[in-house]
Amino acid sequence: MAGNRGTTSLKLKRRSEDPMREYDRLPAELRAWLASAILPWRPRSVRRAFDKAVARTSDRASALQELNRLQERLVAKDAGKVWGRDHPRAADKVDQ
Secondary structure (H helix, E strand, O other), rough: OOOOOOOOOOOOOOOOOOOOHHHHHHHHHHHHHHHHOOOOOHHHHHHHHHHHHHHHHOHHHHHHHHHHHHHHHHHHHHHHHHHHOOOOOOOOOOOO
């Protein structure tokens, strides 16, 4: 696949809104998490996942940890498909 995302097996979506405006609307802690994220999250997607995690945990810090676990699962899923099951971050190598 051409572009700045590199090779991935994860679903790709087109944006219908301005991603920078969506990013600017995020709370500071979520913008900081997104800035250091491994995957190219859309601001809307990360906000939706964060809101669900906050609803489940009732704690913003725990919700950020859930985002880390979610991202790790997605990386593990993609690593196995892109680089093979022997990759150190492939799903069968990562503790779930």
